Structures are given as structure tokens and as C-alpha cells.
Amino acid sequence: MVRRKQIYEGKAKILFEGPEPGTIIQYFKDDATAFNNKKHDVLEGKGVLNNRISEFIMLGLERIGIPTHFIKRLNMREQLVRHVEIVPLEVVVRNVAAGQICKRLGLENGTVLPRSIIEFYYKNDDLGDPIVSEEHITAFNWANPQEIDDMMAMALRINDYLSGMFGAVGIKLIDFKVEFGRQYEGEMMRLILADEISPDCCRLHDMETGEIMDKDRFRQDLGKVTDAYREVARRLGVFRESENSGQSGPVLVSDNGE
Numbered sequence: 001m002v003r004r005k006q007i008y009e010g011k012a013k014i015l016f017e018g019p020e021p022g023t024i025i026q027y028f029k030d031d032a033t034a035f036n037n038k039k040h041d042v043l044e045g046k047g048v049l050n051n052r053i054s055e056f057i058m059l060g061l062e063r064i065g066i067p068t069h070f071i072k073r074l075n076m077r078e079q080l081v082r083h084v085e086i087v088p089l090e091v092v093v094r095n096v097a098a099g100q101i102c103k104r105l106g107l108e109n110g111t112v113l114p115r116s117i118i119e120f121y122y123k124n125d126d127l128g129d130p131i132v133s134e135e136h137i138t139a140f141n142w143a144n145p146q147e148i149d150d151m152m153a154m155a156l157r158i159n160d161y162l163s164g165m166f167g168a169v170g171i172k173l174i175d176f177k178v179e180f181g182r183q184y185e186g187e188m189m190r191l192i193l194a195d196e197i198s199p200d201c202c203r204l205h206d207m208e209t210g211e212i213m214d215k216d217r218f219r220q221d222l223g224k225v226t227d228a229y230r231e232v233a234r235r236l237g238v239f240r241e242s243e244n245s246g247q248s249g250p251v252l253v254s255d256n257g258e
């Protein structure tokens, strides 16, 4: 087996050098962390599900003209992506109050927000990813005003797309987090969507029952985390249950021959 060079290991993913310059391989682990790494567990099969769900969403976003780092899925746990310089910001879009915004602004969990709200957090684990304003972002050169505008415009389009996509299968999109990266091509630079979009970084509630179908199941010790992710994937049509009731994990509908 060819040994690949590992570039970076994060909480839920490992990045390896790609086969060509400008590409990297993104490997989805089963690890789950929350509360700035204080809570950790291994959820068998989560990486496989997130790989597929994120692929499905990235392809959908490409189709509506959002540039993404996604090139192709390689196998159950890996995808080939464009190498980018990650903007050190987490961009959160909220439709309904949940999580941090409730504590910060004294809002009741579940309050429908007057409009979709975009927030920026500085990616820094030592500081616990603090919320920052555009003033901080431009003063410290994390992104320039044009890049902030581009990220906000893309984040809102992603929100519209995801809200419709999940809404169509009976899932309410409460909020989500995305990350962007700079792709350099000669003299040119463009901002593209990077990282992943999966139930690890979205809040997703069943529209009928209100059941939580995202990483909050892990954060709140609700159990059946991967079952919920599998249900999200099933509703999106990403895979069908195996004949023997899904005990052996997801069965792919269409496969790239892995």
C-alpha cells in the first residue's frame, strides 16, 4: 500500500496530500467531539455517512453555482478536494434560535428569528472560537471587506438551498456552520466553500415530531446519533437500508467501485 503524506489531523477529519498538486484527500473519521474537545467519542459509521451527505450537498451547491472545493468522492471515507488556504473563520447562519445565541442574547430555544442571521467566529481552539465582528476580521486581516461580502452572499444562498432541500424531506434547518477557503490559480484567487456540510455542523429537526437529527444528539447524550444521521441520509436519497435492516451499516445506492 502506498503511504500517503498526512498534512493535518483535525477532530473529525484527516487531510492527506492529493495525487496532483493543488489537490488533497479529505478522510472522514468516526470521532465526535463537542464543547471544545472536552467531550469525545467514536461513533461507528459516522464518517461514512458524513462523507456521503457532504458529497451530496456539495454537488447540489455546485449545480446552483456555488464554487466548492469538492472534486469527487474516492471511497467510503475519502473525497478528493481542492487545496485551499482556509479563511480562519466559521460562518454560522441561523434561522431559529438554538445553542450559543440563546445564552448570549437571552432568547428562548426555538424562537424563529426575524430574518436569517449570519455570524462569524474566529477559528481558534485555544480561545474557544470566539464570536467576532467585521471590524475584528478586517483589522486583523483574517479577510478583506470584499471577501466578507462574498462569504455572506454565499452563506445566504447556501441557507436558501439547504432550507429547501431539507424542507422537502420533512427536516427543518435550524442553523449551520460553513468554512471558506482561498483557491489560487496563477495570479487569480477565488473564495470557495470548503470543509464539509453534514449533521455534524448543522442543526436539523424533524418537522413533524421536532426530533433532533444532528450532533446535538451527541452533545446532549440523547443516543442513537448515527441512526439519526443515517435517517437524514436516507431521506435525502443518499443510500437505502441494507436488506437485513441496516445492521451492517449503510449500503450505497451508486458506487464508485470501492
Ligand code: UDP
Pocket: 090, 092, 098, 099, 100, 101, 129, 175, 176, 177, 200, 201, 202, 203, 215
Ligand atoms: N458549529 C460547528 N462547529 C463549531 C461551532 C458550531 O459546526 O465549532 C455549528 C453547530 O453544529 C450549529 C451551528 O454551528 O449547527 C451554530 O452553533 P452554535 O454557535 O449555537 O454553537 P453550539 O451551541 O453548537 O456550541
